[in-house]
Amino acid sequence: MSHIISRTLIILKPLYSSILVLLLSTVLTGTETQAQSLTRQERIDLAEEALVQSDYFTALNQSEEILKRWPRDESGLILKAAALLFSDTPDPVGAKRAIKRLPRSIRNTTRVRSLELWQDHRYGGSFLPFVRASLQMRRAKQILQDDPQNPLANLVAGVIRVNDLRDVDGFVRFPISQSSGDDLDGRTVLMEPEIDAETGEIKLVDRRRGLGERVVISNDEPEKKATAESIAFLNKAVISGPLRSVALRYLSEAVIRSSQYATGEIMTRSYIEDFPDRPEGYLSLGLIRYRQRKLKEASDLFERGVELSSPEIRTMMSDPRSIVSTSISDEYEPDSVKSTNDFWIRQDPLWLSGENENLTEHRARMVYADLVWGRPKIGRHGWATEPGQVIVRYGWPVSQVQYQDDTSEYHVMHYGYQYWLFHDMVKADRAVFFSPSAASLQGSRSPGPVNDFVLLAKELFRDDPRKTQRDRTRFVDVEAMTTVFQNRNSRAVVVPVCLPSSRFSERDNLVVFGRPDGEAIPRNPTIYSVLEGDSCPNVLVQNEIDDEARQFSLESENFSAVAVHRFDVDSSTSEREFSVSDLLLAGLIEEMDEAPESLDSRSIYRRNHLIFPKARNVFAKGELIYMYMEAYGLEVSTDAQLTLQAVLVKGEEAQVSAPLLGRIFGRREEASVSVEFQDAVIANSHERFFILETEDVESGTYTLALKVTETKTGRQKLVSRQIVIE
Numbered sequence: 001m002s003h004i005i006s007r008t009l010i011i012l013k014p015l016y017s018s019i020l021v022l023l024l025s026t027v028l029t030g031t032e033t034q035a036q037s038l039t040r041q042e043r044i045d046l047a048e049e050a051l052v053q054s055d056y057f058t059a060l061n062q063s064e065e066i067l068k069r070w071p072r073d074e075s076g077l078i079l080k081a082a083a084l085l086f087s088d089t090p091d092p093v094g095a096k097r098a099i100k101r102l103p104r105s106i107r108n109t110t111r112v113r114s115l116e117l118w119q120d121h122r123y124g125g126s127f128l129p130f131v132r133a134s135l136q137m138r139r140a141k142q143i144l145q146d147d148p149q150n151p152l153a154n155l156v157a158g159v160i161r162v163n164d165l166r167d168v169d170g171f172v173r174f175p176i177s178q179s180s181g182d183d184l185d186g187r188t189v190l191m192e193p194e195i196d197a198e199t200g201e202i203k204l205v206d207r208r209r210g211l212g213e214r215v216v217i218s219n220d221e222p223e224k225k226a227t228a229e230s231i232a233f234l235n236k237a238v239i240s241g242p243l244r245s246v247a248l249r250y251l252s253e254a255v256i257r258s259s260q261y262a263t264g265e266i267m268t269r270s271y272i273e274d275f276p277d278r279p280e281g282y283l284s285l286g287l288i289r290y291r292q293r294k295l296k297e298a299s300d301l302f303e304r305g306v307e308l309s310s311p312e313i314r315t316m317m318s319d320p321r322s323i324v325s326t327s328i329s330d331e332y333e334p335d336s337v338k339s340t341n342d343f344w345i346r347q348d349p350l351w352l353s354g355e356n357e358n359l360t361e362h363r364a365r366m367v368y369a370d371l372v373w374g375r376p377k378i379g380r381h382g383w384a385t386e387p388g389q390v391i392v393r394y395g396w397p398v399s400q401v402q403y404q405d406d407t408s409e410y411h412v413m414h415y416g417y418q419y420w421l422f423h424d425m426v427k428a429d430r431a432v433f434f435s436p437s438a439a440s441l442q443g444s445r446s447p448g449p450v451n452d453f454v455l456l457a458k459e460l461f462r463d464d465p466r467k468t469q470r471d472r473t474r475f476v477d478v479e480a481m482t483t484v485f486q487n488r489n490s491r492a493v494v495v496p497v498c499l500p501s502s503r504f505s506e507r508d509n510l511v512v513f514g515r516p517d518g519e520a521i522p523r524n525p526t527i528y529s530v531l532e533g534d535s536c537p538n539v540l541v542q543n544e545i546d547d548e549a550r551q552f553s554l555e556s557e558n559f560s561a562v563a564v565h566r567f568d569v570d571s572s573t574s575e576r577e578f579s580v581s582d583l584l585l586a587g588l589i590e591e592m593d594e595a596p597e598s599l600d601s602r603s604i605y606r607r608n609h610l611i612f613p614k615a616r617n618v619f620a621k622g623e624l625i626y627m628y629m630e631a632y633g634l635e636v637s638t639d640a641q642l643t644l645q646a647v648l649v650k651g652e653e654a655q656v657s658a659p660l661l662g663r664i665f666g667r668r669e670e671a672s673v674s675v676e677f678q679d680a681v682i683a684n685s686h687e688r689f690f691i692l693e694t695e696d697v698e699s700g701t702y703t704l705a706l707k708v709t710e711t712k713t714g715r716q717k718l719v720s721r722q723i724v725i726e
Helices: 002-011 018-029 032-036 040-052 056-069 074-086 092-100 110-123 129-146 151-168 182-190 221-239 244-258 261-274 279-291 295-308 311-316 337-347 357-373 386-394 438-442 453-463 658-666
Strands: 192-195 202-205 399-404 409-414 419-424 483-486 491-498 509-516 526-529 539-545 550-557 562-569 584-591 604-606 609-613 625-632 641-650 673-680 685-692 700-710 716-725
Touching (some): 092 110, 110 129, 192 409, 221 244, 244 261, 244 279, 244 357, 279 357, 337 357, 386 419, 419 453, 673 685
Antiparallel strands (some): 399 409, 409 419, 509 550, 550 562, 584 625, 641 673, 641 700
């Protein structure tokens, strides 16, 4: 027996009362004889406390120890039935047998009646669910008349009322004259929902055959009543007794559906105090605080909740595949912590804040989708359902309604710019994307196109990944152009930045993060002061890095605006490999034999060139275009030469193909502007600047391309930038 007692002690929770701890100390320090000498009452106390802590193994073990010595012991049988019903691997048949062994007088007590009620509610049949729910509610209320605080009766009653709340939340119906017979079946699914500009609610418009808005009837009273009753029942179930995590889950759903966040916050904080090592309290409170716009606290709560969750939940709460375009979802490995962390760092809109607002938003959506569309009784997670997938990608609907016809229910989630329609066939509580039948598309009563939301989801999930609902009104555009040069043992990253002078001044700073690929956000970013005046650029970033790949984030924030500019720098090629730097566009470039004594804060000095880089790729008609480049890994010999050709071609950079550029370099008369140089190679690297005139160039978008050819070896490199001539 001693090995059984020892195993029991290992899994006991550290939160047990001082009396229980004393009991455990006796068992730990005692012999098998001492363990067997635990009294019946001590074992009952141990099992009761184990039930409170959801330690069902200990509760079952102690009840069986009691029944070994006293086979008909009433407390032992009740404890065994409870442990078998509440366990993660429940045995409702075994629980039923234990209850049947009790005397009739004991079976009539509220505790045993509530156990039987839970057994019927959780593990009973599914035939005529509405009738079963009505009978179970009656039984729960009868128990509560005798024992108003009974946790199981309150839990069952609360769950039933939450199910009712699901049915009436946003429900509308149609006047009888418009909803009788086949007329409703043929028309409800074809109505187009719109957001009413005055009320912000959904209105249903039937545009077929010139019909206008459909008259609907809504009544908030059933929803208010179901909300009030479900919260009242579940508050009592959360406070004490077993299955408090189940009660918290349904209470959270009622709170979120009704936006009664203050009530939910009180109960959830109390739950966390009693169960600090369980995830559900943190996740529920995180969602409540998120909806209350307490984003920092929500982020911390989600982080703690995910940390305490099972490996499956931890993976799902951060899985990039749930939000990226389905065309690239196979590129992500959900079990790779490094790649997942890297993905969410890239999603983080502002590294300066110290919080990943987009990850917090994603986790809030995941918890919300699970509460509203999840069905724990059948093991279905809300984020895995089709309505849940829409919530995870698009967030909270602006408005939503549900309605029904003779055989099915329909759920509409409207986001203002688009809407989704879900079909719950035969009202089976399994909503899927609505897909009209051929009869709906071609029938005489249904002319014209009808949205197929199955196809719409495939299209949008592929081409239109996650959308944030965070307020981005403070975010402003940043103008910047990045150039990377190679040094002897490092690389130089040069970024002229133009922050809007109307929103930023010399009192502000630009913070530069250079994050090595796959690593965390660095804690020691470089800080640049914004330069005084309206000139652009007003910050000139120069950063020296090694050969490893990096992601850069340039960020500035003040009370009125947020500016962020992100770019990646690939890993460097070998020093011996032929390569060309990016094109650096400048307002002015001058050759100098030596560096000036003082350097203008908007200029750089590199390889005997004083350069004033441009942050904007926009040039006025007639303005000279200065550009600078460097080539590396050159072969040095007495007759080595480089051919450098620059052309200006009409069209955006993404639209000007390499074959087109190749043809234009061969016939440069087709280019708007072109220049060519032949330079002798005297070292394994070479620099050159060009000047292009734009006096005769029409306004428009152009691609500025440079081809560098090593004459002796034939090696070539092509670099380009997009510019605008105004």
